Amino acid sequence: MWTKTIGLGLFTVLLAYLYGKWQDLQRQSLDEREQSIIESWDALITEPRRKFRRISVGINCNLDLIISGTDLLTSLGQNPGESLDSVSLETLEDLRNTFSHYFQKGAAAERTFTDKHVYKQVIETANKLPSKEHYVGGNAALMAVKVAELFPQTKIQLIGPIGPVLKDLLPRSISIPDSSHISSDEVHLIMEYGLNENWGSLTSPVANRFITSYDESNSKLTSLNKFFSNHKHFDSDLILLSGLHLLETQGLAFIVEKINEVKEGLEKIQLDIPVHLELASMASEELVGSILDQIVPRVTSLGLNEQELSFSAHVADGPHFDDFHTRTGQPEIHKISDMILWLLKTYGYSKQNPTSRLTRVHFHSLTYHIVGTLPSAWHNTKSAVAAGTRMAGRQACDSKQLTPPEIELRIPKTFQLFSGDEGHTFDENNPVLSWEKEGFQFVFSPVLVCISPLKTVGLGDSISATGLMYSDFDISYREP
Template identity: 40%
Template sequence: MWRKASAAALLALAVGYFYHGSPDLPEQILQYIGLPNFQSPMQSQNDQNSLEQVISTAWETLITLPSRQWSKVAVGVNACVDVVVSGVGLLQALAVDPGTGLDHEVLHSKEDLREAFIHYMERGAAAERFFSDKEVFQMIARAAAEYPNAELYVGGNAALIGQKLATYPDLMVLLCGPVGPKLHEMLNEEIVVPPTSLQETDEFHLILEYKAGEKWGSTQAPQANRFIFSHDVSNGGMSSLETFVASLEEFDPELVVLSGLHMMEGQGRQLWEERLKEAVSAILDIPQDIPIHLELASMTDKDYMNSIMQEQVIPIVSSIGLNEQELLFLSQAAEGPHAEMDAWKGIPDVGRVSDILLWILEEHGRSDPLSEADLTRIHFHTLAYHIMATVDGFWGNQAAAVTAGARVASSQACGLQSVDVSKVELKAPLEFYSSHTEPREKLTLNPAEPVAVWRRGNVTFHMTPVLVCKQPLRTVGLGDAISAEGLVYSELKQQQPL
């Protein structure tokens, strides 16, 4: 009891020292830590640092492993080698001049690449595209590999998730995908790769990164991000999916993580329609008692996304992970809430995000007890905050799971093993609404207890801020690390037979 009182007193003194005169803290938070709401015209940098410190310290208390942990996880099916370079630098080396941006669903030339890169750079948004011309792609890939300071990394959502999961010593990980010699050499030695997944050559993906404030011509990036493209036939056709499913019987996992569906989009409608049906058939062969997490990624074809959502994949998986672009596009494709929006403006509104998450679980998940859908969990992540939305009765430890995801985003973006509060900043709103429309609840995020919780129907939402890295070193794979970490700390509740 004395320790608790002392901790509260120390917190009040620390925050009081830094926040004396701050008009920016909501009244509820000031009352919680026992400070008056003094008015002052200035707020020092130390003020902001203290908030980050309070949140980071609170995370460490909140993040605890569940009582029932996964011991074996199978991950598939996209894997490759990422070649990471400066986007502006590479395009300049290719003798491409800056100009106006224009999105392309599929890239056919260097000009398409330039236009699509500028389109997303000026928005500070991530995107991934298929490059149709094999010879031109190989020429660009050679230039990228020879570019000064080019770096090679493990790539592909499945391989990146597998790499993150393999850092937990008591967790056995199976990775299935097109694994070439270079990728095999780079993988964590604890990862099990079936012999049928090994191939003679690697698949390469080019990652064009840009920094916050970086300029090219008249374009300036509002935040750091990356543009990804490839000519990847193996991953594009999810050629390893059947091999993956066949390997599950011997491996006997407790959780399956599936990714790579977005790679099929660039293959053309006729091919993806047929292949998607085969993919669904393969997924249905996975024993029903094994939960499946689906990791989504950037897509542009509304018909393809609609097929994944309405009648094909999403209803037969237990969990999905996605970012703000994928969430809005998913709603646009199926004419869900806020589908009239072209894009998010600034930090995505929590109320609008909450509306779309609820709609997915009600219309395409198991929020309705009579529904035959399996989807009960959505892990949403954006730069400033994360939300975990779960149907009541299916998942536990979600406050720890969502904060673990936020913590890894804060540390990994800065290239660190733990959060350094001097290198991060709070961008999440401290006050927001549970919905964009009535009835809605006004919520306050308390930095000392940095998980806001609300319910809508039988869906519970857990939201936590991200301490955003001021100068990120690498943005690729953050979403995969976030989802992997969230899964490690999640607990699937045992269901009573009907």
């Protein structure tokens, strides 16, 4: 009997040892797969033949206060609430419910406060948390910083409301006109959460962040006229524009007025100067509809994530328009391709729509990117997508070099590239895929997702800026 017991014990130990070795081999195999992707990116990425030398960036700039979202809500006495998506926030309950909605979906979102007194209470509570950090904030400022880091020879002009603390955080190489200085910083609150983080009965499926703010300068686009007038004097060869999403806290008449000002400013920019518009999370169908109809055809390039893309399709009756309300987790690749194609065909340049200048859409999500272009207008797109996806992992891990096992591949092994596709089996030795559909080029690459992210703020802005700087724009596509 004792012999049997000892034998069973030894067998159990051996089984545990073999299982551990099997797990090690599996992990090693996964690490080799991810290392192959990194090496393939590094071999593929080349700088464009024609580089952008002088860049004007605007117009939303602010100081980010970064804290744990669940710690803040707990300190405010708020537990998980109803899953409700408010267009704007007025009360602590609105903040709790909207944060709950996006926390359990694992989706990035941004909503503004309409009550400055409640927002002041939130910021005062956030400042008392033991763990908090200040960073450069605002899509415009973040894009400017990333370009300054990656391409130090590039001249950059930043237009927007820039307070004293933010000014000290910005690289000295960035030019800031005197008209952009304000006496006190506009503070935006970044409520971060981690992978599988628990908050009451809720669990986050991915690491992400919820952004909220109350400000005067950014939400009213007070720097708009300065932006359009200054870029001429700066002699820009690339323009990066952001901040339109902050208009949704304003009244309809004000929104109409500002959208018209943006439209008129864009129409005065020469066609050989590409203009990139970076979108951010919005909940106002009226504002998104106005941006799609009046602004998107007047920009050359568009950057957006799954929330912004699916909401655009929802508002304008595009493909998979019901996904905005039903989707959970990461979006299916073929559906994103369908929506990008719809944007390019509906709002982009073609012989049937020669007044439009839109020729590029850069979609970025946690697990993959797709860039759709008019191939005669944009070159070096494979390098641009590889550089963007590589940057996503590097910034999230806050590392200059991606290293397994800190990162992991999270796309399916097989997937459709577009609706009707027979399906594609992913090969880590060929991680950047390219295909053409209806005259447009699509380039796809997965993100190596940081397992324990340290820096999720500004990922979309860094990705878009990186992708643009590795892109080669060619105005000759308009020649007859």
